[in-house]
Amino acid sequence: xxxxxRKTFPVSVTHGHEIDIPKRANNTVQPKGGANEQSIIHPYCxxxxxxxxxxxxxxxxxxxxxxxxSLAKALLGKVLVRVCSDGQELRGRVVETxxxxxxxxxxxxSAGGKRTQRNTAMFMKPxxxxxxxxxxxxxCMNISSQGEGAAVLLRALEPLEGHAAMHRLRGARRxxxxxxxxxxxxxxxxxxxxQALDIPRAFDRRDLADDPEVWLERDTDRGAGRxxxxxxxxxxxDRDSEGAAGxxxxxxLQGDGGEVDVVTSMRIGIESHGEWATKPLRFYVxxxxxxxxxxxxxxxxxxxxxxxxxxx
DNA sequence: GTAGGGATGGTCT
DNA sequence: GACCATCCCTACA
Numbered sequence: 001x002x003x004x005x006r007k008t009f010p011v012s013v014t015h016g017h018e019i020d021i022p023k024r025a026n027n028t029v030q031p032k033g034g035a036n037e038q039s040i041i042h043p044y045c046x047x048x049x050x051x052x053x054x055x056x057x058x059x060x061x062x063x064x065x066x067x068x069x070s071l072a073k074a075l076l077g078k079v080l081v082r083v084c085s086d087g088q089e090l091r092g093r094v095v096e097t098x099x100x101x102x103x104x105x106x107x108x109x110s111a112g113g114k115r116t117q118r119n120t121a122m123f124m125k126p127x128x129x130x131x132x133x134x135x136x137x138x139x140c141m142n143i144s145s146q147g148e149g150a151a152v153l154l155r156a157l158e159p160l161e162g163h164a165a166m167h168r169l170r171g172a173r174r175x176x177x178x179x180x181x182x183x184x185x186x187x188x189x190x191x192x193x194x195q196a197l198d199i200p201r202a203f204d205r206r207d208l209a210d211d212p213e214v215w216l217e218r219d220t221d222r223g224a225g226r227x228x229x230x231x232x233x234x235x236x237x238d239r240d241s242e243g244a245a246g247x248x249x250x251x252x253l254q255g256d257g258g259e260v261d262v263v264t265s266m267r268i269g270i271e272s273h274g275e276w277a278t279k280p281l282r283f284y285v286x287x288x289x290x291x292x293x294x295x296x297x298x299x300x301x302x303x304x305x306x307x308x309x310x311x312x
Numbered sequence: 313g314t315a316g317g318g319a320t321g322g323t324c325t
Numbered sequence: 326g327a328c329c330a331t332c333c334c335t336a337c338a
Contacts, residue, residue, distance in 0.1 A: 114324095116324075118322085133321080134331060135321075136320040137319080173332090178334080192332075
């Protein structure tokens, strides 16, 4: 299937989506410097609207230097960018996170202030990537925050750019002949997103605020939440993104500085940690089909988890 | 769609 | 040796 055409001007593209560029009265776009300059505008980075000497969309140290719960919520709607070895950029919007608070949090790898070779990154400066192996064969990616040993686990992304590469990367580990993955299944889990964006263990302890291969950006896509980008390389039979198997279209994310409709819930997979397993420290974008596990009860209550007390 | 079970090997005690 | 912030597949409603 071919990429669906949109009524947007295709000169400047963000995250693989065309962005709506205000047109002049004569309905033409006037790139700064005239028509010749249009040809040298980079599809993403050098948009005339997001000119990026040094990429001014990139989130820096200041962003990461905030308390863990605050960072976990702030990450929702931001875009994780990964530059592959072949130069291709993969992009996914963060739609689900979990906060691990450090010493007091018994479910955290850094519980009790315990510092090991593995979790060293959790104690490094905010914005440090913590990648660890789990169940022998998978990886999970965290971002350290303010607070000793505190970090935010990235649990799910909404694929924005590089769908074909993500399908390849995810498919490489699946059984031959198994059913094709839907777009919403590419990154709907902490290890799945590491596979889809080719996040290696070697990224552990690297600085997300200053790394040429992986970083976070503000989301400039005012159309976030609409139908995901289609990738012409993909299997034409993959029709998943047609409303994500009946899911309602996710609510619009308001890019930078805007509000995201956040659902707060209990964290996943830590049942053995007693009361800490029930703390409302998981956050996700309401209605987004790429979330790994939806908490319908929390959603029915208006986005709040059962347990009222939030530890920050 | 949901639930259950098997696979898997690094990390920690 | 036990645990594990997971994933995939199959069966069933």
